[in-house]
Amino acid sequence: MRNxxxxxxxxxxxxxxxxxxAQALLTQDSFRIYLSKTLYYEGVVNGQQMPAKRQ
Incomplete structure (x- = not known):
């Protein structure tokens, strides 16, 4: 049990x-692009905006 x-x-x-x-790397702007996929999903990286969803 001790082991x-x-x-x-x-x-x-x-x-x-x-x-x-990971938290330290996410604060670096140069690494944030490669580590955070939400930037790609939101369209921030390529300068495009996603169309707003209608409910």
């Missing part, structure tokens, strides 16, 4: 490190 707890703690620490790295 499982150690493994879980290591996984949590690694996950937190990846979270911090």
């Amino acid at each position: 499982v707890e150690r493994l879980l703690i290591k996984l949590v620490v690694i996950q937190f490190a990846f979270l911090l790295i």
Whole structure:
């Protein structure tokens, strides 16, 4: 049981490190274009606007 707890703690620490790295990269404008697909979905990158949905 102790080995499982150690493994879980290591996984949590690694996950937190990846979270911090991802957040740091998303604040950089040069990386944001490549990492965030919502920019492409919204049409921000190519300068086009999506038509508004009608309800």
